[in-house]
Amino acid sequence: MFYDVYTNLCNQKGVSRSRAAAEIGLSNSTVTKWKKTGAIPSGETLTKIAAYFNVSVDDLIKQEKDLTPSGKVLDDDDIKFALFGGGPVTDAQFEEVKQFVRFIKERDAHGKNK
Numbered sequence: 063m064f065y066d067v068y069t070n071l072c073n074q075k076g077v078s079r080s081r082a083a084a085e086i087g088l089s090n091s092t093v094t095k096w097k098k099t100g101a102i103p104s105g106e107t108l109t110k111i112a113a114y115f116n117v118s119v120d121d122l123i124k125q126e127k128d129l130t131p132s133g134k135v136l137d138d139d140d141i142k143f144a145l146f147g148g149g150p151v152t153d154a155q156f157e158e159v160k161q162f163v164r165f166i167k168e169r170d171a172h173g174k175n176k
Contacts, residue, residue: 064100
């Protein structure tokens with residue numbers, strides 16, 4: 063959902079959703095509409111949002127497509143829960159899992175397991 067992309071960008075920039083909307087020239091009701099209906103902004107609005115967050119419109123669209131089917135962007139805590147059933151996982155354990163995934167991707171990229 064575009065609302066999640068917008069929220070993530072606001073968090074990265076360290077501004078509230080309402081402050082970003084005001085600085086972009088959008089109303090809070092516009093942001094609420096994205097949240098409630100899953101609407102995606104028009105091309106002109108996407109251009110303004112991209113400029114404000116210093117990203118390309120293509121990046122905004124790509125982020126929208128990269129969302130999970132549930133409409134939620136996965137963060138490390140979501141991945142830890144999925145992998146370990148919500149049990150305690152140390153950062154070192156999680157880093158080891160990520161290293162293993164990188165190893166598998168690299169191996170497969172070189173055709174050694176096709």
